[in-house]
Amino acid sequence: MTFPDGTAAVADATLRIDPGEFVTIVGPSGCGKSTLLRIASGLLEPTSGSIAIERQHIGYVFQDPTLMPWRTVRGNVELLTELHGLRREERAEAAQRAIDLVGLTGFEDHYPKSLSGGMRMRCSLARTLTMQPPVMLFDEPFGAVDELTRERLNEETLRLFEQQQFAGLFVTHSISEAVFLSTRVLVMSPRPGRIVAEIGVPFPYPRDPDLRFDPAFASISAEVSHVLRAAGS
Amino acid sequence: MRTDPRETVLRRTVAAVLPPLVVLSVVIGLWYFVSYVVLDRRRQFLLHPPHEVVREGFLDRDNLAEILEGVWSSMRVAAIGLTVSTVLGIAIAVLMSQAKVIERAWFPFLVTLQAIPILALVPMIQFWFGTDWRARVLVCVIISFFPIVLNTLFGLLSADPGLHDLITLHRGGRWTRLTKVMFPSALPAIFAGLRIAAGLSVIGAIVGDFFFGLGDVGLGQLIRKYSLNTNYGEQLLAAVIMSSLLGITVFLSFGALQQAVIGKWYDSKSGGGR
Numbered sequence: 001m002t003f004p005d006g007t008a009a010v011a012d013a014t015l016r017i018d019p020g021e022f023v024t025i026v027g028p029s030g031c032g033k034s035t036l037l038r039i040a041s042g043l044l045e046p047t048s049g050s051i052a053i054e055r056q057h058i059g060y061v062f063q064d065p066t067l068m069p070w071r072t073v074r075g076n077v078e079l080l081t082e083l084h085g086l087r088r089e090e091r092a093e094a095a096q097r098a099i100d101l102v103g104l105t106g107f108e109d110h111y112p113k114s115l116s117g118g119m120r121m122r123c124s125l126a127r128t129l130t131m132q133p134p135v136m137l138f139d140e141p142f143g144a145v146d147e148l149t150r151e152r153l154n155e156e157t158l159r160l161f162e163q164q165q166f167a168g169l170f171v172t173h174s175i176s177e178a179v180f181l182s183t184r185v186l187v188m189s190p191r192p193g194r195i196v197a198e199i200g201v202p203f204p205y206p207r208d209p210d211l212r213f214d215p216a217f218a219s220i221s222a223e224v225s226h227v228l229r230a231a232g233s
Numbered sequence: 234m235r236t237d238p239r240e241t242v243l244r245r246t247v248a249a250v251l252p253p254l255v256v257l258s259v260v261i262g263l264w265y266f267v268s269y270v271v272l273d274r275r276r277q278f279l280l281h282p283p284h285e286v287v288r289e290g291f292l293d294r295d296n297l298a299e300i301l302e303g304v305w306s307s308m309r310v311a312a313i314g315l316t317v318s319t320v321l322g323i324a325i326a327v328l329m330s331q332a333k334v335i336e337r338a339w340f341p342f343l344v345t346l347q348a349i350p351i352l353a354l355v356p357m358i359q360f361w362f363g364t365d366w367r368a369r370v371l372v373c374v375i376i377s378f379f380p381i382v383l384n385t386l387f388g389l390l391s392a393d394p395g396l397h398d399l400i401t402l403h404r405g406g407r408w409t410r411l412t413k414v415m416f417p418s419a420l421p422a423i424f425a426g427l428r429i430a431a432g433l434s435v436i437g438a439i440v441g442d443f444f445f446g447l448g449d450v451g452l453g454q455l456i457r458k459y460s461l462n463t464n465y466g467e468q469l470l471a472a473v474i475m476s477s478l479l480g481i482t483v484f485l486s487f488g489a490l491q492q493a494v495i496g497k498w499y500d501s502k503s504g505g506g507r
Contacts, residue, residue: 043398060402066395070417070498079413083403113500 001035001046010036010046013195015186019134022161022168024178025195026224027188033171034063036193037139040169059133059166061141065120067112073099074108077126084131091130098126101160118149122156129160138170142177154180155209162205175224180212185224189231197227278466290471300455300468304475307451310366311438311483314373315431321374322381322430323423329382330389330415331407347379351437355444364445372441377430384426388419421499424491431483439476452476 001010010032017023025033038044040051041060067076077098081091099105102122112120121141128136138157142150154177161168161181172178178185179201187197201220203211211217261283268282281289291297329336355372362368396414405413442453452472459469 041402043401058402060398062395062398064393064395066393066399068396068414068417069500070420070495079399080403082413083400083405083409111498113498 001032001039001044001048010039010193013188013193015195017135017167017169019167020165021184022158022170022182023184023186024170024172024182025186025188026172026175026178026228027193028190028228029173031188031190032193033188034139036188037137037169037171041137053135057131057133057135059128059131059136061125061128061136061138063140063143065112065117065124067120067123069112072109072111073104073115073123073126076112076123077130079127081130094130095126098129101129101163102126102156117145118153121145121153125157125160129164132164134166136166136168138168138172140172143172143174150177151209151212157181158205158207175221175228176212179217179221179224180207185220187224187227187231196231199224199227278463281467281470286467286470286474289467290474296468296471299450300452300472300475303450303452303455303472304479306449307435307438307442307453307476308479310369310441310449310451311373311431311434313366314370314437315377315434317370317374318377318381318430318434319427322378322426323385326382326385326389327411329386331411336386343379343382347383351376351440352444355441358441359445364447366449369438369441369445369448369451373434373437376437377434380426380429380433381423382426384422384429385419388422389415391422392418420495421491421501424487424495428484428487428491431487432480435476435480435483452479 013036015023025036027033035044037060039046040053041058042051042053043060068079071079074095077095078091081094086094096108099108102125104119104122104126107115107119112123115123121144124141142153145153157170158181168182170178170181182201185199185201186195187199188194189196199220203217264280264283268277268280272279289296290300325339329339351372354375358368358371358375362371392415396418397410400410400414438451439453439456442451443457444453446454446457452475455472456469456476459465459472
């Protein structure tokens, strides 16, 4: 992918994700992982190459919660259902289900300005979940929250993954987050990025939060870290 | 430490109201000082003491009626002018927000026209359109139009790109984008422009009236009439005070309107709590 101003963002990336798989992409800042995600979602046209993806419903979770400040939590969560023309009862039902799923029950009538960073992120997640998309793309969604909240959100993401069984593609620059969440970790080199390694994560789901302290977890994280360094970050 | 809540509210109210009240008293005291001590008897017409202004300007029935009619006339003109400006301004801003080429074509003209002093245009308007209420409204529109267009345009274009992406991802059309994302995003800026435009419209009504000198008598003509004759000293001050009150009321009203419409969600410090 080369941008009009000449920046070569992504050099070569070929990947395949099946339903029930959760794949993370780890790479240094600026390596093109967000660009790759935007291409996958259709927001960007690649300068070469092709995407085969079930375009109907793609869930995209942005780096920022991207909420509408003028709508309540309920109003925000209902947005996608509105765009897809669902009837009022269907919209309300889908929204309430999603709000309960992410643990925001009771906050339906709050405005974003009175929510914490973690809660706003959950609202954003709930919005994406209303359409029950078979594919979920995550663009470093938990980078802006504190570590404790981040860990909790990771666990909740896994819970949602186990429940909804979507095909997940998650971009991050946190190695531990990548290993904790995924079935496979793809390592991307610095710009122009290419996928330089694929590391399987054999732990079964559901995954215990304490997995993070398991020696096997550490050794896989170490492997990812080494590949990242070797790739020149 | 326990405090009776009623006592705290009282204390807070007093703390908020007392200092300005003190300043006001000082100002009125200074006024009296100038009227009686600084000015000798012959020149007292320059600044009549407050109680005489109140007596002649506000308590005299005929004078009060004249001034109130002036206020009413100016307010009508300013209100119509503001309404036209708002509708026109928002419409043009929306158009400009939809096509880069329109924005590029019109923006330089808008910025340039805004810089033309209204006082230079008023005689020309009188020359072309006469002095009836339509000409006055035109003065108000010209003076109050630009803040609305420019603020609205800025607001429309400053919507969160992530929200735009969402609309794109879910195949929303141009109208959806405008109504669900761009226009609500623009509301704080629109209200800011509206507040400025409202004040300017009042100025436009008074200034236009002052220069035209004919037709429906508004505050502008009254001020001119009173200022030309030393007998009307108290009424001049009364008219000026009324004009000020009109401006202040307009300012506060639009502030209250903004609070009522977007107060629930607009967090001016963080720019919207995204």
